[in-house]
Amino acid sequence: MKTLLIVSILATFAGAGCGRNAEERRLQDFIDGHVAIVDPLTAKANLAYWDASTTGKQADYDKLSKLQLEIRRIYSDPEDFALLKEMKESGAVKDAELPRQLDKLYNAYLTNQIPPDLLERIVDADTKVQEKYNTYRGDIDGEKVTMSDIYTIMTTERQVRKRELAWRASKQVGDVIVADLIRLVKLRNQATKKIGFENYHTMSIVAGEQSIEQLDAIFAELDRLTDEPFAKLKRELDIVLGKSFGITPAELRPWHYHDPFFQRTPLVYKLDLDVYYKDKNVKELAEKYYASIGLPVDDILARSDLYDREGKYPHAFSTDIDRHGDVRILCNLQNTERWVETILHELGHAVYSKYHNPKEPWLLREPAHSFTTEGVALFFGRLSRNAAWMQQMLGLTDAQRAEIEEISFKYLQFQQILFVRWATVMYKFEKQLYADPDQDLNNLWWRLVEKYQLVKRPPGPVDAGWASKLHFTTAPCYYHNYMLGELFASQVHHYYVHNIMKLESDKLVSYANDKKLGKFLREKVFGPGAKYRWNKMIEQATGEALNPKYFVEQFVK
Ligand SMILES: [Zn+2]
Numbered sequence: 001m002k003t004l005l006i007v008s009i010l011a012t013f014a015g016a017g018c019g020r021n022a023e024e025r026r027l028q029d030f031i032d033g034h035v036a037i038v039d040p041l042t043a044k045a046n047l048a049y050w051d052a053s054t055t056g057k058q059a060d061y062d063k064l065s066k067l068q069l070e071i072r073r074i075y076s077d078p079e080d081f082a083l084l085k086e087m088k089e090s091g092a093v094k095d096a097e098l099p100r101q102l103d104k105l106y107n108a109y110l111t112n113q114i115p116p117d118l119l120e121r122i123v124d125a126d127t128k129v130q131e132k133y134n135t136y137r138g139d140i141d142g143e144k145v146t147m148s149d150i151y152t153i154m155t156t157e158r159q160v161r162k163r164e165l166a167w168r169a170s171k172q173v174g175d176v177i178v179a180d181l182i183r184l185v186k187l188r189n190q191a192t193k194k195i196g197f198e199n200y201h202t203m204s205i206v207a208g209e210q211s212i213e214q215l216d217a218i219f220a221e222l223d224r225l226t227d228e229p230f231a232k233l234k235r236e237l238d239i240v241l242g243k244s245f246g247i248t249p250a251e252l253r254p255w256h257y258h259d260p261f262f263q264r265t266p267l268v269y270k271l272d273l274d275v276y277y278k279d280k281n282v283k284e285l286a287e288k289y290y291a292s293i294g295l296p297v298d299d300i301l302a303r304s305d306l307y308d309r310e311g312k313y314p315h316a317f318s319t320d321i322d323r324h325g326d327v328r329i330l331c332n333l334q335n336t337e338r339w340v341e342t343i344l345h346e347l348g349h350a351v352y353s354k355y356h357n358p359k360e361p362w363l364l365r366e367p368a369h370s371f372t373t374e375g376v377a378l379f380f381g382r383l384s385r386n387a388a389w390m391q392q393m394l395g396l397t398d399a400q401r402a403e404i405e406e407i408s409f410k411y412l413q414f415q416q417i418l419f420v421r422w423a424t425v426m427y428k429f430e431k432q433l434y435a436d437p438d439q440d441l442n443n444l445w446w447r448l449v450e451k452y453q454l455v456k457r458p459p460g461p462v463d464a465g466w467a468s469k470l471h472f473t474t475a476p477c478y479y480h481n482y483m484l485g486e487l488f489a490s491q492v493h494h495y496y497v498h499n500i501m502k503l504e505s506d507k508l509v510s511y512a513n514d515k516k517l518g519k520f521l522r523e524k525v526f527g528p529g530a531k532y533r534w535n536k537m538i539e540q541a542t543g544e545a546l547n548p549k550y551f552v553e554q555f556v557k
Contacts, residue, residue, distance in 0.1 A: 487550070
């Protein structure tokens with residue numbers, strides 16, 4: 001019995017880090033040295049980004065790119081990478097939280113192992129595409145138009161010829177940048193072949209701790225579950241749209257839909273929620289809501305930049321400045337439903353960061369994955385058009401709630417199912433783009449659009465309009481994470497409603513004044529940060545790995 005006792009004491013010590021082997025001690029030393037430099041440096045870079053976004057000053061942008069370069073230089077060090085690779089392959093690092101930190105470090109170095117000359121050519125090609133993109137203006141009958149002109153025409157114009165010209169104008173930039181974009185794709189591939197990956201797409205997925213098989217399976221399942229419901233909704237929409245243009249559904253072309261990529265639900269279902277928000281203080285509403293679920297955000301809001309100003313970044317984001325509690329959001333608030341959604345969304349990211357367990361090592365004080373923080377943000381953002389939430393937070397009558405419910409659900413249902421089909425096109429196309437950049441991409445794009453979005457290609461030869469989707473340049477191989485975020489949001493929703501609230505259905509679930517929700521998220525999702533791989537975190541929080549069926553169940557009724 002005595003021997004057993006000694007063994008268990010030793011085991012306890014080993015868990016606390018005293019019984020580490022040589023490889024583990026070597027890694028801990030590396031981490032200590034690394035974090036001592038990177039912790040203050042990333043905080044400085046995040047602050048520079050904050051300053052640049054809030055002031056729009058060139059000096060702040062210059063400071064930011066200098067700091068980003070400095071960080072990139074650290075992660076591109078080939079000797080450090082070789083050391084980490086050796087440690088990873090040796091399998092000797094087993095002690096408690098060290099393997100996760102090793103994973104995080106390894107992946108950060110992996111994506112930066114590009115020889116300097118090649119990196120320079122990549123940055124150059126990247127900048128060229130973005131410059132051309134930003135300065136190009138499409139034209140309608142020789143007259144230059146902006147993207148917002150195009151959106152206005154596509155949502156309001158009755159004359160079909162003008163719609164067609166606007167739609168074509170939105171795609172013209174594709175042909176202008178496509179050669180540079182293909183060159184960029186090939187350079188990215190070249191860089192990753194050197195470190196043993198078949199192409200850049202595969203490398204990005206693996207470095208993001210995902211696998212092609214896993215993503216293929218998720219998209220195949222989503223396709224199976226949404227194929228028929230989408231076809232049905234699309235048929236209904238085509239009848240409504242056809243009628244509005246005085247044509248048959250078979251005569252509809254891409255320009256009859258209200259978005260250049262048919263990414264958004266056409267505005268044929270009347271939905272105006274702004275009337276409910278126009279007399280409210282959006283900031284106070286969000287503050288009151290988060291306090292009501294036990295996740296107070298007053299400190300976050302006090303550091304944030306919330307209102308429109310000359311020179312300021314016009315959209316919104318959340319940033320964890322230092323992983324030591326300085327979390328902020330940037331918004332340009334107005335009293336509209338869209339901005340209620342946005343502030344709830346950004347604060348979702350912010351509470352995720354704020355409530356990481358500060359005792360976790362610095363390298364793990366991050367979300368489990370970028371899509372899990374996106375999922376939490378979406379979970380809260382969806383509330384701005386949730387009729388039960390609106391009733392609770394805005395003091396509406398039952399009749400008002402019922403009225404909102406009816407239109408809101410129809411709109412949301414179409415939007416979400418359409419998003420599945422659209423994200424599938426993006427995922428499948430990009431995978432093919434990197435597998436073989438020399439194939440007939442223009443036709444590939446339309447084959448996918450016809451198959452998944454059920455939109456007929458325009459008559460005549462097809463152009464490179466697909467390249468006008470800027471994500472291919474600025475956020476390569478990332479789009480699938482928006483879909484995964486939606487799936488995670490729905491899985492949390494399902495689990496919480498059925499297993500914690502113990503309800504049969506989500507009808508009338510408002511998520512307002514529910515302290516248990518905050519507690520659940522803090523304990524199961526926010527606290528652990530990146531301590532577990534994303535699928536393990538999801539399993540521990542909701543009882544199973546990421547499963548697309550809850551998203552479909554929530555929106556296909
Ligand atoms: Zn987000």
